[in-house]
Amino acid sequence: MGHDPSAGWEAVADRFMAVRSDVGADIVRRWARHLPPGGAVVDIGCGSGAPIAQALVNAGLTVAGIDPSPTLLAAFHARFPDAAAACEPAETSRFFGRRFDGAVAISLFFLLPEDTQLTLIHRVAAALNPAGRFLFTAPREACEWEDRLTGRRSVSLGMAGYEAALGGAGMRLVGSHRDAGGNHYFDAVAMPAVSG
Numbered sequence: 001m002g003h004d005p006s007a008g009w010e011a012v013a014d015r016f017m018a019v020r021s022d023v024g025a026d027i028v029r030r031w032a033r034h035l036p037p038g039g040a041v042v043d044i045g046c047g048s049g050a051p052i053a054q055a056l057v058n059a060g061l062t063v064a065g066i067d068p069s070p071t072l073l074a075a076f077h078a079r080f081p082d083a084a085a086a087c088e089p090a091e092t093s094r095f096f097g098r099r100f101d102g103a104v105a106i107s108l109f110f111l112l113p114e115d116t117q118l119t120l121i122h123r124v125a126a127a128l129n130p131a132g133r134f135l136f137t138a139p140r141e142a143c144e145w146e147d148r149l150t151g152r153r154s155v156s157l158g159m160a161g162y163e164a165a166l167g168g169a170g171m172r173l174v175g176s177h178r179d180a181g182g183n184h185y186f187d188a189v190a191m192p193a194v195s196g
Contacts, residue, residue: 025051032059039101045108048075125169
């Protein structure tokens with residue numbers, strides 16, 4: 001089997017869109033209140049844009065999307081034709097050459113290998129404006145399992161692992177949340193650079 005840049009998502013894109021619910025949109029709406037009006041947010045693993053990017057747009061934010069699945073990104077583009085979007089893996093995305101007030105990665109991180117998760121945390125930190133926010137989902141406990149939809153290995157670094165990784169990248173964990181589906185959210189803020 002050849003390399004799949006979508007990490008299994010293209011093969012299950014239609015099924016994913018059919019089963020994706022509004023779970024988590026309420027948490028994203030509350031999180032969006034911490035961002036400046038009209039602020040720029042990158043949705044990493046944006047899928048079709050429903051419900052996460054839609055919640056951000058409804059909050060008055062400017063959203064850009066990254067997703068490695070052509071089918072999912074086409075659905076995102078159809079929903080938000082004026083939004084910047086890129087069909088590429090997050091860990092190599094050119095979008096991280098831009099600056100953002102916020103970044104979200106919902107139902108993505110744990111699907112990436114551990115070293116890729118760490119790389120992506122550093123890429124997000126480098127792209128955030130001072131006091132920018134980063135919201136992502138992963139189990140609170142360090143664990144491994146097989147993703148039901150893609151059949152791929154999934155891994156969470158756990159609370160301590162993510163807190164250390166965020167700190168090493170210049171971000172601080174400022175909150176955590178659990179949605180109606182039992183998914184855990186990590187909320188981090190970019191710390192100001194220390195001069196001197």
